[in-house]
Amino acid sequence: MHESMISQETWKYECLGCLHEWQKEFEVGRSSDGHGGEVVVYHHLSQRCTCPWAEPVCPSCGGYDVKILPTGWSVVAPIPRQRHTELEMIFRLRRLHAY
Secondary structure, eight states: OOOEEEEEEEEEEEETTTOOEEEEEEEEEEEEOSSSOEEEEEEETTEEEOOTTSSOOOTTTOOSOEEEEOTTOOSSOOOOTTHHHHHHHHHHHHHTTOO
């Protein structure tokens, strides 16, 4: 007998062309194949579909340049505070022709 598990996953998408953001809910079924492997099946709106990262299309502009982030990931990465002082040092070194 094969063990199976069904879970819900939310995937976030961001179009790099028009900056439109959206998310989709997937029902993910996982089970073993009996040979040491795993079978994963995705459902969206009760319809079987491909994996969330397979050729997403922006619903706003129809573009294919889409960034995909699974649950728990942030779309915008924070900029480190030390970056400002590092840039000042680089510009100062460039003025001195040392960089």
